[in-house]
Amino acid sequence: MKFESLRIAGLRCLDGVAITPAPGISVFVGANGAGKTSVLEAAYLLSHGRSFRAGSRDVLLKRGATSLSVFAEVRAGDDRARRLGLGRESGRWQARVDGDAVSLGSLVQECAVVCFEPGSHDLIAGASDERRRFLDWGLFHVEHGFVNQWRRYQRALKQRNALLRTGAPLDGGLMDPWESELALSGEALSGYRKSYLDRLVPHIQGFMGNVLPELGAFSLRYKAGWDEAMDLAATLHERRGRDLGRGHTTAGPHRADFSIAFEHAPLREHLSRGQEKLCALACLLGQASLHAALRGEWPVVCLDDLASELDRTHQEWVVAQLLGRDVQVLVTGTEVPHALTDQPVTVFHVEQGGVTALL
Ligand SMILES: Nc1ncnc2c1ncn2[C@@H]1O[C@H](COP(=O)(O)OP(=O)(O)OP(=O)(O)O)[C@@H](O)[C@H]1O
Numbered sequence: 106m107k108f109e110s111l112r113i114a115g116l117r118c119l120d121g122v123a124i125t126p127a128p129g130i131s132v133f134v135g136a137n138g139a140g141k142t143s144v145l146e147a148a149y150l151l152s153h154g155r156s157f158r159a160g161s162r163d164v165l166l167k168r169g170a171t172s173l174s175v176f177a178e179v180r181a182g183d184d185r186a187r188r189l190g191l192g193r194e195s196g197r198w199q200a201r202v203d204g205d206a207v208s209l210g211s212l213v214q215e216c217a218v219v220c221f222e223p224g225s226h227d228l229i230a231g232a233s234d235e236r237r238r239f240l241d242w243g244l245f246h247v248e249h250g251f252v253n254q255w256r257r258y259q260r261a262l263k264q265r266n267a268l269l270r271t272g273a274p275l276d277g278g279l280m281d282p283w284e285s286e287l288a289l290s291g292e293a294l295s296g297y298r299k300s301y302l303d304r305l306v307p308h309i310q311g312f313m314g315n316v317l318p319e320l321g322a323f324s325l326r327y328k329a330g331w332d333e334a335m336d337l338a339a340t341l342h343e344r345r346g347r348d349l350g351r352g353h354t355t356a357g358p359h360r361a362d363f364s365i366a367f368e369h370a371p372l373r374e375h376l377s378r379g380q381e382k383l384c385a386l387a388c389l390l391g392q393a394s395l396h397a398a399l400r401g402e403w404p405v406v407c408l409d410d411l412a413s414e415l416d417r418t419h420q421e422w423v424v425a426q427l428l429g430r431d432v433q434v435l436v437t438g439t440e441v442p443h444a445l446t447d448q449p450v451t452v453f454h455v456e457q458g459g460v461t462a463l464l
Pocket of ligand 1: 116117119138140142168
């Protein structure tokens with residue numbers, strides 16, 4: 106998938122911005138605080154429905170503005186063109202595909218963007234919800250049945266938690282249907298995640314061996330969110346009393362996680378901050394590569410502040426990985442990163458909320 110155009114209004118400092126990114130590599134340069142990362146946030150917003158930076162979607166709204174909009178014309182690998190939009194008007198967010206109002210989920214399915222940015226090490230060192238989001242975003246784009254199970258699970262979880270908070274009788278008939286729905290959709294969700302990881306690991310491995318060869322063999326372990334010695338239905342039933350005390354459901358795929366280990370760094374705590382970043386980069390490129398294998402096209406790859414995040418050797422390595430492929434890349438930096446100075450790139454200057462192509 107590639108962006109043919111991107112229009113941004115009322116997003117942080119950006120207003121009235123119209124960009125025609127190159128089909129290959131585009132580099133956005135400018136001073137600190139100029140708005141370079143915000144350009145990537147706009148692209149990411151269409152693909153994830155949120156920013157990669159902390160905070161709610163609403164903080165993206167330009168101070169003092171009443172509306173925000175991001176529109177893009179995208180072309181898929183099969184040459185199919187689509188017009189995508191996400192905007193906030195009168196306090197409401199609305200997604201659009203080809204002019205029609207659609208759910209956020211339908212928009213996100215049309216747009217695939219992966220982003221390596223200063224917070225990416227959270228995928229390795231941060232809370233488990235980062236890793237679940239990573240898995241689910243990948244699944245959302247390659248496995249149609251997943252969305253339905255995910256929605257069923259979220260609905261049943263909400264209902265079971267609501268009943269737990271009201272202190273509904275444990276043996277009451279109210280709990281049984283939701284618990285059974287939770288168990289069925291939860292087992293299905295977990296099955297999707299496991300088979301996705303089975304396919305993902307070889308793709309990550311291919312990159313990991315190059316970025317962190319000194320750490321030896323890499324392995325990834327999935328934790329389903331409950332002790333799988335027992336099925337989820339029996340686990341939920343057995344935990345009713347405990348969950349009632351806590352006021353929420355303490356087992357299930359909403360507690361799932363995965364951990365990464367290396368032959369010479371068996372614990373996450375053994376990794377330096379730089380190694381965590383490289384590990385996250387390998388995971389993101391692995392996800393992009395699996396997406397390409399299954400969908401026949403690469404997602405757009407964003408590299409925020411590339412020169413500050415990676416040493417020169419790894420900058421050159423990531424550029425070499427991407428140059429040989431049919432992938433659109435959006436890079437930011439205070440200047441064109443060293444690894445790209447001799448490459449065919451289109452440079453945009455970002456200044457005071459505006460973006461201009463440099464000829
Ligand atoms: N809601 C908002 N409304 C208006 N301006 C905002 C809002 N949120 C952030 N800003 C400003 O918008 C700019 C956006 O910064 P952004 O992070 O995109 O810049 P950058 O060019 O990537 O900077 P750096 O090189 O420092 O990482 C900053 O000047 C910031 O103060």
